[in-house]
Amino acid sequence: MATILNFRNKERASSAHDFLTDETEKLSFRTAEDGVVSIGEMSSACLPSPLPDPRKDWRNQELADLFRVRQLLIGAGVPVETMRGITDEGDPWFIYCHFNGDVFIHMARIDGIYVLDSPNVRRPLRGADFNALIADFTTDALPTFKSTGDDDDTKRRVVRLERGGKVRLHPSAMLAALIWTLFLASEELVLLTPEDHATTDDDLLDFSDMIFPAGFEIHTVETESADIASLTSADAAKDLSSDILNTEAQVQIRDGATTGQQGLAMHQNAFAMGLSTIAIAMGFMSEAVLLDNQRKVLDGLKALGFTGDGADAQDADLTGIADNAQDSAFLAKLAEFLGIDLVIGDEQAEVAQIAPKTSVLQDDLTHLGDEVLTADKGLPPTKVIPPSAFQDKNTEAKTPVEGTDKASRAADALTPAKATETATSAEAAKDSTKISSLSEAIQVWQQTQAKDLHVGVIEIKADLDMSITDAYALFTLRETPGEAQSEVPTASTFDPMSQRLIDFFMSKGSDIGIIDQANGFLAVDREAVKSGDVTYMEWETDDGKLIGLIGFASDFQQFDMIA
Amino acid sequence: MLAELHKSTPEENKEQRATFGLWLKALREAEGLSQRDLADRLSLDYYTFISQLENGRGKIPAHRYAEWAIALGQEPKDFVKTLLRYYEPLTYQILFEEEQAG
Numbered sequence: 001m002a003t004i005l006n007f008r009n010k011e012r013a014s015s016a017h018d019f020l021t022d023e024t025e026k027l028s029f030r031t032a033e034d035g036v037v038s039i040g041e042m043s044s045a046c047l048p049s050p051l052p053d054p055r056k057d058w059r060n061q062e063l064a065d066l067f068r069v070r071q072l073l074i075g076a077g078v079p080v081e082t083m084r085g086i087t088d089e090g091d092p093w094f095i096y097c098h099f100n101g102d103v104f105i106h107m108a109r110i111d112g113i114y115v116l117d118s119p120n121v122r123r124p125l126r127g128a129d130f131n132a133l134i135a136d137f138t139t140d141a142l143p144t145f146k147s148t149g150d151d152d153d154t155k156r157r158v159v160r161l162e163r164g165g166k167v168r169l170h171p172s173a174m175l176a177a178l179i180w181t182l183f184l185a186s187e188e189l190v191l192l193t194p195e196d197h198a199t200t201d202d203d204l205l206d207f208s209d210m211i212f213p214a215g216f217e218i219h220t221v222e223t224e225s226a227d228i229a230s231l232t233s234a235d236a237a238k239d240l241s242s243d244i245l246n247t248e249a250q251v252q253i254r255d256g257a258t259t260g261q262q263g264l265a266m267h268q269n270a271f272a273m274g275l276s277t278i279a280i281a282m283g284f285m286s287e288a289v290l291l292d293n294q295r296k297v298l299d300g301l302k303a304l305g306f307t308g309d310g311a312d313a314q315d316a317d318l319t320g321i322a323d324n325a326q327d328s329a330f331l332a333k334l335a336e337f338l339g340i341d342l343v344i345g346d347e348q349a350e351v352a353q354i355a356p357k358t359s360v361l362q363d364d365l366t367h368l369g370d371e372v373l374t375a376d377k378g379l380p381p382t383k384v385i386p387p388s389a390f391q392d393k394n395t396e397a398k399t400p401v402e403g404t405d406k407a408s409r410a411a412d413a414l415t416p417a418k419a420t421e422t423a424t425s426a427e428a429a430k431d432s433t434k435i436s437s438l439s440e441a442i443q444v445w446q447q448t449q450a451k452d453l454h455v456g457v458i459e460i461k462a463d464l465d466m467s468i469t470d471a472y473a474l475f476t477l478r479e480t481p482g483e484a485q486s487e488v489p490t491a492s493t494f495d496p497m498s499q500r501l502i503d504f505f506m507s508k509g510s511d512i513g514i515i516d517q518a519n520g521f522l523a524v525d526r527e528a529v530k531s532g533d534v535t536y537m538e539w540e541t542d543d544g545k546l547i548g549l550i551g552f553a554s555d556f557q558q559f560d561m562i563a
Numbered sequence: 564m565l566a567e568l569h570k571s572t573p574e575e576n577k578e579q580r581a582t583f584g585l586w587l588k589a590l591r592e593a594e595g596l597s598q599r600d601l602a603d604r605l606s607l608d609y610y611t612f613i614s615q616l617e618n619g620r621g622k623i624p625a626h627r628y629a630e631w632a633i634a635l636g637q638e639p640k641d642f643v644k645t646l647l648r649y650y651e652p653l654t655y656q657i658l659f660e661e662e663q664a665g
Contacts, residue, residue, distance in 0.1 A: 085618050088598050093611035095620055101576055103621045108611035115609045124608045 003037050056090035058109070065130065065172035066094050066107070072176040075271035078183060096179065105179050116178075120185040130171045134178055138282065177278035184276075520546030528552045581619030583649035588617040590635045604634040622650060 031037050058066070066082070073080050073096070081101075084094040093108035106117045116133050117124040127133040515522040520541075528534050528551045535553040540546055549556075591601050591613070598617075602610030605627070615621050623631050623646065632642035648655045 083618065083620055085614050087611055087614040091611060093615060095615060097620065099573065101573065101580065101620065103615070106609075106612065106615065106621075108609055110609055110611060115611070117609065 005037065056092065056109075057086055058084065058092045058094065062109075065170075065175065068170075068172040069176040069179055070096065072173070072271060072275060073180065073183070076180060076275050077272060078180075104183060118179075118182040120182045130175050134174055134282065137178060173278060174282060177275045177282060180272075180275040181279045519544070520548065522548035522550065525549075525551035525555070528555075577619065579649050579652060580622075583646075584617040584619040586645070586649075587635075590637065591617075594636050596635075601634060605630060 029037055063084075066084075070080060070082050079099065081097040081099060082095065083097065084092065086092050091108060091110045093106065095103045095107070096105040097103050104118060104120075106115075108115045112128075114127050114129060114133050115124050116126075116137075121137065125133045125136045127136050511526040513524040513526055515524065525534075531552075533552060534550050535556060536548065536550050537556060538546060538548040591598070594601075596604070598613040599610040602613050607613070612621070616623065628643045628646060629639045632639040635642070644655075644659075647658075
């Protein structure tokens, strides 16, 4: 029986019109001794290879984005499994699965076109890149969400990302928000544990049953009475620091892990809220969903005893905060999710009332001026901050860092806006000013010139008049508490990127404020903030410090910091 | 009497599906089809789904069992029986354990 050759269309192959147009042309076949049939005069190199082309696999950046999406989902309290492969033609695919193996997102790149499919879309999404996929979803494929009663797309709050615009989101963040939306819309969400107990439609934030495998035990501790050493035990710290995948949720799902359930709940909700916020801004999700979740978060906080702000937080009333929750909570979560720490600090707050070892540090830092530190006040209490899912590498229990109580921060929304009614803001009055933008939040903070901020029970030092050199020296000195520094690090000791930043600010000569963070600092160009045209950048130095910069986009371009 | 039943672990499920994927791939190759060809026969939106199945992830939709059997040149009844063996091993065991024992 004859062997039929299957001719596939190739991009660089001649078109059908060119094939055998001349009547004198002939197509000959040659049979090799081993029986392999080939086209007579064509070399084997011209024939399609039976093996997939590895060059068609996912690019490194694409893989990074896809795995980042996975991390964000895990951070949102929804551990997922992923898998990828290549077809026989070399087209790559990538899937996100539940723990039970069910696939809820299938992504692929077929002939250069991206495809995303989910049980919760009417048809597979297609686009030339991730942004196009998202655009396809928002314009056409939104299927199963309950109508909010407003079918007019023009009234939907949608953030349009344009070149040179003021809002920039990482592609993986948007993709994660899309996948998060599809996940929430999954009908299987309420059917995962039908044998155990009845689930309701209100259990969107309760992932405990679906996250943790059967037989897993959660050990909870009371946050306020928690032994910090045990919470940051060698095992937990080792787990947290050894692998980028050891997020909070991952630690939770390890058998016998000991951690604060309250902290986990807040950590999950912070990422979930961030993803939901982006999803709403991009038009994926109804606001009703987020508001409902937000109410659940606030109710949960009340039940757990986390209330208000200030040193005497226990008696604070959440209602004032709840009144502003819509805008301020959105911004706080979005800022946190995007890595912009307005209040500083990292996730998973546990207050360590460690006696501050301030004498040596304080002496060394007196050159910064009395405005920064007062003689009768030590440095803020230090505590151990477990690493975040993506960045923080400070996992040593003895490393003194500043941080914030995450639960208090979540309940407190934008603390600077609240803690500035008086100079001594230990019992800051509730600020009823609505903060409608990130720049406005920074402006309010700057205007008040607050030196002492209280978030929960944590006292935070912030100074916007500190020079960038001093700021860098400050957190460098804090790396080695108790050890006298022979000299303050000079500009020549900085790594090249930090040096570039310092040179940039020094040459600019504008009004620069520095916000000291747990693992770095944030420099704010006040002129840019006032103009409202701000761009945010963050990068990591060679020694693991995070430097954030808020300023004019044109300045960044001038110094080749952005394209 | 029915044999003592035990719930499959996730690892067992994965192993079952991986084995099923290999079987599916063998059927396709025996039919001389590429993954794209099979996807075209089944009018699938994207042929990468075939690759996903052959790697042991996902399931053939139940309402299309017969179509898949025909596309792969298999007898639907035998095809579905094999599907059941991989997808629902406990159910398969209940239904066909006497046949297996015999």
